[in-house]
Amino acid sequence: MIKDKSAPVPKICYEIFVRSFCDSNGDGIGDLNGIISQLDYLADLGIEALWLTPVHPSPSYHKYDVADYYDIDPEYGTIDDFKRLLAAAHDRGIAIYLDLIVNHTSTLHPWFSEAKKGPENAFRNFYWWKSESEIEALGISKRDISDDSQVVYPWHDNVNDEEKYYGLFYVGMPDLNYHSEELKEEIAKIIRFWLLEIGVDGFRLDAARHIYPEWEKDLSINFWEFFAKEIRECRPDAFTVAEVWAETEEVAPYFKYLNATFHFDLSFALQRMLIAERDEEIVEKLLASFALFEKYNPLFIDATMLTNHDQDRIGSVVGGHIGKIKLAASILLTLPGQPYLYYGEELGMLGTKPDPYIREPFLWSEHADDTRHTNWIEAHFSTPNTIAPLSEQMHDPESVFNHYKTLIRLRKSEPALAQIFAPNLHRICLHDDQMLAYFRPHVERSLVIIHNMSGYSKNLHLPEDKTGFTQIIFSTDPSHSGELAHETLAPYATLILAPTTGQPPAVTEQ
CATH class of the missing domain: 2.60.40.1180 (Golgi alpha-mannosidase II)
Known part of the structure; x- marks a missing residue:
């Protein structure tokens, strides 16, 4: 979706894994009111947009398996809490991007609860169903693992059903089938609800290259043409940034319909460079990618990052080396693009997979009884023994936090960097x-x-x-x-x- 160049684009974005950021009610789980309570902190840091990981009702801790697109998970709050967050963020000039998962749902979503009842059900065609013989005939019973999915056997049994359903990421996440026009209309309703009735500023779009399964993957880009049209008709200024976890050549065509995509090639190149302490001709590679992106959208926005909630934290990638942690920030915030900071990067937080340990609680202070701290998981990597908490770093001019804050201020004040x-x-x-x-x-x-x-x-x-x-x-x-x-x-x-x-x-x- 080509965006009007005159439309404002937030320049410094911050990803919040909601469960881990800030608790407001003492249950140990981060929530929307916790985020509201820290908006002044984020504004002072220089943040101009927030990407919230999924907030919809879901059976999982990460909530990437949505059970209801129109509500907020009770662990995180209510729809009224979300509206207050939106208003409070806007008062501070901060945009809110909602993580929208349209590749799959939870098996607990009412659509799937109906679809699994049998082939005659009205919602059956919202998902992918095939018999064992059809799967074998197409040669799609197994797949090679990819960076974004470790699932080898993506077809899953439904009790007393001759057909299996397709779930690329997990048995509890059945893929949606966009050959269904009825499903597309449901997605259009969801877009209109969040943009018009609630007023979010845009969407972070999960698994954008997997909208259609691998044997029809060329159709995935066509879906984003439909998606962009829906946005254009109800909120042309809404922002879209997509997860297209692939090499640059595959990413580029998505710019035809989307404002931004995350630059995974850059992320991994920076990690390798910081480990090896050598340039990989990154400027030349970036210029080549820019030329490719521009072919599809002259107003493309390169969404840059060090790491996100699916990658080992940059602090651990560089072995906890403070000099390299600061250098990583210096490179990210002086290169072109729209930089995304993963919550806690400004503290130098650590973490390696499995996933829960790259999503550990934010360290607000050295006090274990600080009511802001979340405790849904016991931290293995980012603890007061390994990372100076925010309360300490704020008063240390040499801290990682003040390094980020200084760089952000400089980036926003220098037109060449902004x-x-x-x-x-x-x-x-x-x-x-x-x-x-x-x-x-x-x-x-x-x-x-x-x-x-x-x-x-x-x-x-x-x-x-x-x-x-x-x-x-x-x-x-x-x-x-x-x-x-x-x-x-x-x-x-x-x-x-x-x-x-x-x-x-x-x-x-x-």
């Missing part, structure tokens, strides 16, 4: 693959960004056409402030330079 459409990015060659450098040109003020990815001090030799960039506006190397006075950069440090003439005071972490 540019979303037509990404402004050029490689700067420093003849050292342990140095990552790029140019962000802008008519108001262009910037040079340099990252030392290694554990050693590195020499700086700017190319001749960039030697006029000597005014330091950001540095994590304490030896650099004001004017560029020497040509070395400390390990894992970032330096942002502007042209010498007429510059405001520098922003440094000292």
Whole structure:
């Protein structure tokens, strides 16, 4: 869906795994009122949009198996609580994106409860059903695992039924069948309800490449044409960002109908680079992806991230190394795109799979009896013994939190960093693959960004056409402030330079 360039696009987004963020009623489970209570914190951090993981009634802890699209899970609150959250967020200039799951439902959804009764049921065609012989004839009884699904045998038994149902992600998540026009109309009603009656600002779209099963996967993009048309007719300014967990070439066509997609190739490339302490020609790869995206939508928005709720946390990826945790943030927040922060990244939270342990409680303070803390799971990775809680980091100018806060403020104040459409990015060659450098040109003020990815001090030799960039506006190397006075950069440090003439005071972490 091509978006009007004049429409506002929130620039700094924050993913909240609702169950783990903030508890308001003492039951140990994060909830909507808990989020409301922390909106001032999020606004102060510089957040401009929230992506909430699913809030609908669901039998699972993560709630990606929806049982009712029109309500809020009682664990999280009520529809009135959601409306209060929306209003309070909007008062602070924060948009709300609802996680919408249209690839599948829960087996407890009334549609499936009806469909499983038999082939003659009116809701049968809302899902995929095939006999054993049909499955074998099509050669689709098993599949290769993918990054987004570890299920090998996606066909599941229904008691006393000669047909099996298809569930790509889990036996409790039957896939919806969009050959049904009746189903499409139900989805249209859901879109209209949340956009018009409730007033959300947009949707994060789960499993966007799996709308149709793998043997009909080319049809999935056609579904988003239908989806975009429904949005255009009821709220043209609504924002869509999709999970298309695939390589860039497969992702690009989705921009024809959607505003943004998450850049998984970039996420994994940054992780590899931080581990190896070497550039992977990431600027060249980004420019190639931008050119491809632009073919489908000249106003594409690249949704960038370090990790999300399905990936090992970036803090653990880099072994808890604070220098690398800060460097990861520095790269993410100085590259083009619309950055998404996973809750707790601003604290350097840790976690590796299985999934519950990459979704551990947010650390508000060192006090175990802090009523904001959630305790639905006992944290194995992010505890007060391993991570300084927010209450401590807020008062430490060298903390991960204040590093994020400073970078966000800088990104929002510098037009060259804030540019979303037509990404402004050029490689700067420093003849050292342990140095990552790029140019962000802008008519108001262009910037040079340099990252030392290694554990050693590195020499700086700017190319001749960039030697006029000597005014330091950001540095994590304490030896650099004001004017560029020497040509070395400390390990894992970032330096942002502007042209010498007429510059405001520098922003440094000292």
